[in-house]
Amino acid sequence: MEAQGFAKSFGTTRALVRCDVTLRAGEIHGLVGHNGSGKSTFIRTLAGYHEPDAGQLTIRGEQVPLPIKRGGANDLGLAFIHQDLGLLESLSVLDNMCLTELATRRGMYIAWPQERAKTRTDLAELGAEVPLGVAVGRLRPVDRALIAAARAFAALSGESGRVLFCDEVTSYLPTREIAELYQAIGALRARGDAVLMVSHDLAEVLQHADRVTVMRNGTTIATMPTDEADLEMLSRMLMGDAPKYVPAVGAAPGPAVAHAASFVVSGLSTARVRNVGFAINEGEIVGLAGLVGAGQEEVAEALAGARSADSGSASIGKETWSLRGLTPRAAIRRGVGWVPPDRAGQGLIGSLPSRENLPMLVLQRFFRKGMINWKRVRQHTQAVAVSLSVAPPDPDVLVQSLSGGNQQKELFGKSLEHRPRLLLLSEPTRGVDIGARQTLWTLIRQTAKARFTICASTDYAELATLCDRVLIFRNGRIATELTGPDFTAEVIADACLRE
Amino acid sequence: MSEAVEPEPLTSRGWLSWSTLTRNGGRLALPVVWALVIVIFGVLRPDTFLTVSNFASMFASQASLLVLALGLIIPLTAGDYDLSIASVAGLSAMVIAVLNVNSHWAIVPAIIVGILASLAVGAVNAFVVVVLNVESIVATLGMGTLLGGIVLFISNSSSISGIDNSLSNAIVTATFLGVPLEFYYGLALCVALGYFLAFVPSGRRLLYVGKSREVARLSGISVGKCRAAALIASAGFGGIAGMLIVGTTGSADPSSFVSLLLPAFAAAFLGATTIVPGRFTPAGVAVAVYFLVTGITGLELLGAATFVQDLFYGGALIVSVALAEISAGHRPHLRSLWQ
DSSP states (O other), X not given: OEEEEEEEEETTEEEEEEEEEEXXXXXXXXXXXXXXSSHHHHHHHHTTSSOOSEEEEEETTEEEOSSOOTTHHHHTTEEEEESSOOOOTTSBHHHHHHHHHHHHOOSSOOOHHHHHHHHHHHHHHTTOOOOTTSBXXXXXXXXXXXXXXXXXXXXXXXXXXXXXXXXXXXXXXXXXXXXXXXXXXXXXXXTTOEEEEEESOHHHHHHHOSEEEEEETTEEEEEEEGGGOOHHHHHHHHHSSOOSSOOOOSSOOOOOSOOTTOEEXXXXXXXXXXXXXXXXXXXXXXXXXXXXXXSHHHHHHHHHXXXXXXXXXXEETTEEEEOBTOOHHHHHHTTEEEEOSOIIIIIOOTTSBHHHHGGGGGGGGGEETTEXXXXXXXXXXXXXXXXXXXXXXXXXXXXXXXXXXXXXXXHHHHHHTTOOSEEEEESTTTTOOHHHHHHHHHHHHHHHTTSEEEEEOSOHHHHHHHOSEEEEEETTEEEEEEOSSOOOHHHHHHHHHOO | OOOSSOOOOTTSTTTTSHHHHHHTTGGGHXXXXXXXXXHHHHHHOTTTTSSHHHHHHHHHHTHHHHHHHHHXXXXXXXXXXXXXXXXXXXXXXXXXXXXXXXXXXXXXXXXXXXXXXXXXXXXXXXXXXXXXXXXXXXXXXXXHHHHHHHHHHHHTTSOEEOOOHHHHIIIIISEETTEEHHHHHHHHHHHHHHHHHHHSHHHHHHHHHHXXXXXXXXXXXXXXXXXXXXXXXXXXXXXXXXXXXXXXXXXXXXXXGGGGHHHHHHHHHHHTTSSSTTSOOXXXXXXXXXXXXXXXHHHHHTTOOTTHHHHHHHHHHHHHHHHHHHHHTOOOOGGGGGO
């Protein structure tokens, strides 16, 4: 398959400027680039989801007219799997495999023995050895990915020269299973098909792929065999030039100059994190960064009690508490506040007004003489909303009718109501407009003066703006720490990508 | 969910003004229809309908249904169903009857044991639903059916009558302003529950748990305890309802209580279309219960047969919900009542 000169704009945003990707039969091809480099837009264009503004597509020697119609990609021999595999966890392997085809088939009869046989054949093509009757949710992630791939492939006609696109499928797979996935995909390669793997992880691509294409800002920068490339070269191409600041690479850092009143975490282990420890001083904002799946998200969740840690303890000065079996309630009592990453599902109840959401943690404060004083609640809510520049600051307005930025400010206010000593922020400005982001950053810096603040984020610009120090996570451990007078988003990104 | 904007609380000034009425059209549909129904039946049968004794009996007779419906909305607010509540009422009634009549206990200890038995059932429901993680619909449906069998067993499949008069005196014989006291007991529970849900933090927490368990959990609310307490409370209300039934009739019947379940649910859901649309409220439930009984009594006075009750409960529920949704301009979506 040869894609040349693909371009796509959404309004004023140029998602793809000039994208060239060539896939040869019988190869595994890696596609790498930062968030926003255009990888996903390119994939979606090939899948027929977007119409490209420009570009030429040749498949197996024949020119293909663009745009590709919905469902037309299958006829061209292109199959897709995404990070969200599109499987129904509570249904069996057999049900999932038949799902897409049965959804549109007419007729009154399903011949299950035939379906079973066909499914076994389809799964065998990708080397997935799974019992047909098991619920998909109970299988390992790699098996699920293979089932999704087998299903996508089964929809194609033809025996060879097909292409499988995997969009960020490996982000959440454990290392062992990543190797397994590539091995299974190797079977496709042997048969003359091609596989395009989109991945954040440069090391993974260098190890398993035959060739790699680097994209940056919607443009293809280079394509080369992986034998001829190394990590240094790829990351420089990914970012544009050498980082201006060399991060201090070395052993995992010990606690910063800790004094009696530091907040210290030690021995924290969760599903994805192994024996992590660090210390923070009051007034500083420490960032947790890493590629998706590196574990930094789980640190914040464990400290907040949202997720139970396998082991670990936290302390402020002499006061210590265990992180194992910590509940949100207990964490709140210890003075921990958390701004969760999913404001709709974890942070706020959209169908209730501000006056119910904001004081949720501190309702007791308004309960005097056996009655909640709603008048005072509404006054207080309004005052807080005004101080956070929430518009409108009306306490009776349903939270779901506020804009994303205002909702996030509301959530921020809610998490501060009980005046926590430690404030954890997970993706604090996700899905928020520029103006509100600035306001939130200013608020975060203001409130950070009086407490310990940790910010776990995949937004490198945010980390660069807010944090005094950044801890870089890799494979569940702290790989390195960025300190010093200034570091930019590129420096953080580079540190995350390095091994 | 189906609230566009949280309605102004009815306690704000000028609540009788025309603008308030038009703005809050949907939420006042039911009381208005109720008033209309009273007028219609009053015109059609002024001699029998518009009498103090008729109203007194209407208000009092449904006190037990009101208490059952009030009990139901506690777990409903928290997102759970209690399909065993009518059976709990039957259990409590039968326990009181058996102890008082067959075992010659004094009435007060018998009542205490009856209520305790109800609370015990609630505790079992709470365990199965919260700890064993069984869907509340399934768990309480099973419990309700099980209790039906237990009631038949302890009563030897027969009615028991001859309950101590003092209970009937306290409930139905004594009157205030011409209306038997049980109406006021029901009303008192209604007000108390309304106060609890609106003005006490634990009551608000029930609502948060019902709207989003995950947000509630992460906000430090003990979700399991809330749900468990709700199921125990509903069983407690069931027990009180059973006591009222025994007091009203002076006897306990092992199979009549089952037919109270659906009217109680109808009242709970009908009540959620009024006062605060989309939310279960004690005031709404009270309006719903008395609207329903007014309609049924009126129809019976016009000569309709007793099957009219079911027609009325079912029909009124459907029509009322549909009208409220239409006036609010939203698509009907039942799940949105607690999500």
